[in-house]
Amino acid sequence: xxxxxxRRAGRREWSALAVLVLPLLLVSMDVSVLYFAVPFIxxxxxxxxxxxxxxxxxxxxxxxGLLLTMGALGDRIGRRRLLLIGAAGFSVASFAAAYAPxxxxxxxxxxxxxxxxxxxxxxTLALIRNIFVHDADRTRAMAVWAGxxxxxxxxxxxxxxxxLQYFWWGSVFLINIPAMALLLVxxxxxxxxxxxxxxxxxxxxxxxxxxxxxxxxxxGLKEWAANGFTMWRLVILLAGPAVGAVFVIRQRRVPDSVxxxxxxxxxxxxxxxxxxxxxxxxxxxxxxxxxxxxxxxxGMSPFVSALWSLAPAVVVGGAAxxxxxxxxxxxxxxxxxxxxxxxxxxxxxxxxVGVHSLVLVLLAAALLGTGLVVxxxxxxxxxxxxxxxxxxxxxxxxxxxxxxxxxxxxxxxLGSIGAAVYGGKVDRALPADLPPAAAxxxxxxxxxxxxxxxxxxxxxxxLSAARAAxxxxxxTMAILGAIVMVVAALGCGLLLRTDRPAAEPSPADDALV
Numbered sequence: 001x002x003x004x005x006x007r008r009a010g011r012r013e014w015s016a017l018a019v020l021v022l023p024l025l026l027v028s029m030d031v032s033v034l035y036f037a038v039p040f041i042x043x044x045x046x047x048x049x050x051x052x053x054x055x056x057x058x059x060x061x062x063x064x065g066l067l068l069t070m071g072a073l074g075d076r077i078g079r080r081r082l083l084l085i086g087a088a089g090f091s092v093a094s095f096a097a098a099y100a101p102x103x104x105x106x107x108x109x110x111x112x113x114x115x116x117x118x119x120x121x122x123x124t125l126a127l128i129r130n131i132f133v134h135d136a137d138r139t140r141a142m143a144v145w146a147g148x149x150x151x152x153x154x155x156x157x158x159x160x161x162x163x164l165q166y167f168w169w170g171s172v173f174l175i176n177i178p179a180m181a182l183l184l185v186x187x188x189x190x191x192x193x194x195x196x197x198x199x200x201x202x203x204x205x206x207x208x209x210x211x212x213x214x215x216x217x218x219x220g221l222k223e224w225a226a227n228g229f230t231m232w233r234l235v236i237l238l239a240g241p242a243v244g245a246v247f248v249i250r251q252r253r254v255p256d257s258v259x260x261x262x263x264x265x266x267x268x269x270x271x272x273x274x275x276x277x278x279x280x281x282x283x284x285x286x287x288x289x290x291x292x293x294x295x296x297x298x299g300m301s302p303f304v305s306a307l308w309s310l311a312p313a314v315v316v317g318g319a320a321x322x323x324x325x326x327x328x329x330x331x332x333x334x335x336x337x338x339x340x341x342x343x344x345x346x347x348x349x350x351x352x353v354g355v356h357s358l359v360l361v362l363l364a365a366a367l368l369g370t371g372l373v374v375x376x377x378x379x380x381x382x383x384x385x386x387x388x389x390x391x392x393x394x395x396x397x398x399x400x401x402x403x404x405x406x407x408x409x410x411x412x413x414l415g416s417i418g419a420a421v422y423g424g425k426v427d428r429a430l431p432a433d434l435p436p437a438a439a440x441x442x443x444x445x446x447x448x449x450x451x452x453x454x455x456x457x458x459x460x461x462x463l464s465a466a467r468a469a470x471x472x473x474x475x476t477m478a479i480l481g482a483i484v485m486v487v488a489a490l491g492c493g494l495l496l497r498t499d500r501p502a503a504e505p506s507p508a509d510d511a512l513v
Contacts, residue, residue, distance in 0.1 A: 008134050016131055016190045017141050021148045022183045023087060023120040026176050027063075028152025029159065037160055040169040047103035054107050057219075062114030063121075064404035065215040069207040071122035071397025078195040079123045079130070079393055084187055086119030091180040098170030109173075125396035129384045130194040139327060142381035143320035150320075150373055154313055161303035194389070206250055213244035218404060221412040271495045272383035273399055275336060277406035278488045279372045279379070282343055282481055285410025286350070289418060289474045290365055296446045297355060297467045308358070312366035319373035332378050337493035339378070342371030344485035350478035355464075355471050364478075371485075375492075376403075382496070417480060418473035422446065425472055429465035431458060446470040 034041075034056055041047070047055060074082040093116055097109035128145060132138035163171045220237030264270050294305035319339075326335045346368030353360045380399065387395045423443050430439055438456060441448040449466035453459040 008137060012190065013131050013137070016192075017128065017144060019183060019186045019190050020124045020127060021144065022179045023083065023090070024124050024145065024148050025152045026090070026179055027117045027120050028149050029156035034160070034172065037164060037169045037172050040164060041106070044169065045100070045103045045106060047106075051103040051107065055103065055110060058107055059110045059114040059117070060404070061215055061218055062111050063117045064218050064401060064408075065211040066115060066118035067122060067397045067401045067404070068210040068214070068394070069397075070118045071126070071393040071395075071400075072207075073393075074119070074123050074126060075195065075390060075393035078193045079126045080187060080191045080193040082119050083123040083127070083191070084184060086116045086123065087180045087183045087187075089116035090120065091177050091184075094173040094176040094180075098173040100170075121400050122393050122396040125380070125384055125399070126392035127191060127194065129392035129396075130389050131192070135385065136328060138385060139324045139378075139381045140321075142384070143324035143377050146373055146377040146380060147317065147320040149376075150316065150369070151313070154310055157302070157306040158310060161306055194392075206247065206254065209243060209247040209250060213240050213247050214401060214404075216240035216243070218408045221408040266386050267495060268386040269383050269395065271492065272379040272386070273402045275340075275375055275379040275488060275492055275496070276383070276399055277402040277409070278340075278484060279343075279375045280403040280406030281410035281413070282347070282368065282485060283372050283410070284407035285414030285477070286347070286365070286368055286481060288411055288415055289350075289477060290361060292446060292470065293353075293361055293474060294358075296450050297470060298358060308362065309365070311362050312369050315366040316369040316373055319370040320377045323374040323377040327378055327381075332382055333493055333496040336375050336378050336496055337489040339371045339374030340485045340489035340492060342374065343368050344371070344482045344489065346371060347478040347482035347485060351475045351482065353471060353475065353478075355467050379496075414477045414481060418470075418477040419445075421473035421476045422466075422469045425469035426466050429469065430462065434462075442466055 038052065038056065041055065042052065070082065070086075090113060093109050093112035097106055097113065100106035100109055125145070128138065128141050132141045159175070160172045163175070216236050217240035220233055220240065223233050223236070290309070291305065294300045294308060295302060298305075300308065323335055323339070346364045346366070349360055349364035349367060353364065383399045384392055384395055426449070427439075427443055430442065434442075434456070438452050441452050442462065446466055446469075449463055453463040453466070456462060
């Protein structure tokens with residue numbers, strides 16, 4: 001270990017972290033900030049049903065597709081520079097989205113927000129890797145990073161609902177601008193510039209291939225979960241791995257590749273990325289059910305359900321600092337395994353939930369969130385710490401892309417299982433003389449049952465049956481989730497041991513400007 005690794009973080013480093021969490025908070029909020037704004041947007045811009053889906057989804061699709069490219073680009077041109085470019089782009093796109101005159105303009109602005117968001121996420125992680133050279137400091141910094149990330153996703157819907165009580169829908173985008181402006185002012189003074197030593201031409205063909213590989217998979221999984229299986233969706237889904245194979249082959253042959261295949265030669269890094277994927281699989285897949293349960297089973301308004309969703313944050317908020325404190329004493333592998341087991345216990349509680357079980361649902365969400373924040377805090381630190389500093393941007397991008405895949409997979413797999421159980425049970429409970437159109441609507445989703453049951457004879461009994469069927473589907477989903485979490489705990493306990501780089505790169509390899 002060289003003398004640089006002994007240097008502890010001081011006031012300047014922790015001030016830099018405070019600056020770095022500004023873009024992270026906004027990017028994580030932007031995933032969920034439209035939850036309540038969509039009805040107001042529909043009223044003012046009159047988008048088609050397809051345009052509504054793209055307004056909501058285009059941000060996540062573009063962000064996921066460009067993470068690899070932006071991670072490699074930041075390593076090349078400088079991580080602070082890319083962060084500032086992304087912050088400026090995020091501000092301009094937020095203004096454009098707020099004042100979009102039509103649906104097409106809003107979709108375009110949301111796409112640009114996704115591009116800018118893709119520059120911010122790997123840049124923040126890579127800069128943390130470079131700024132905090134001591135392992136203990138970096139672990140604590142990653143705990144802050146993970147806490148801010150989870151808080152942003154939870155706060156987004158509540159903040160959106162509060163703003164829409166008093167302002168027009170564009171306000172949910174304008175709140176991004178002051179924070180990004182503050183970042184643009186403070187970052188040049190507090191954040192040092194880091195870049196890798198590779199000076200060859202950027203692999204733009206590889207960048208396009210990475211986008212073409214990631215987006216069909218994310219889109220195909222989400223469409224499958226939302227609208228069911230069709231052969232066309234399967235073709236779209238399989239197109240991603242096909243293009244991905246071409247991408248990997250090219251990356252092995254070009255000298256200045258977007259993806260450094262050597263990253264996956266480190267067991268710690270590979271297992272950490274896999275753990276991140278499984279964590280997001282559970283977290284996002286479960287969140288879909290919890291949201292529907294609060295609104296469609298318990299009958300809460302969207303804003304009230306968002307407020308109730310904040311209750312588990314009281315417990316979850318302490319998970320990241322706890323993980324950072326326990327990992328040096330017990331080792332990261334056992335703590336990550338314990339996190340997955342805590343998440344498994346959350347799924348077990350979810351499997352016991354009935355139609356009127358608000359307390360159990362909140363307890364399950366608290367356990368699940370606590371366990372998975374522990375997991376994601378430590379695997380993020382392990383993944384970024386397991387590679388040399390000049391690879392941090394690409395390493396962060398792969399980690400974040402794995403999380404995006406996991407979230408989409410959770411929605412598709414867990415959502416499909418819950419939907420299958422719901423459809424089978426609700427069909428058996430419907431009256432034989434129910435109009436076919438109404439029966440089809442009720443069969444498709446619980447939301448559809450809520451919408452049509454009021455106008456049907458015996459509608460209250462039909463709605464009660466639909467709510468019970470949905471709850472049963474959620475219970476079944478939770479059983480599978482618990483099994484996956486236990487398997488993940490066993491795998492991480494056995495495989496997740498640190499293998500830090502044997503030697504840090506020389507100053508020539510990782511330039512501090």
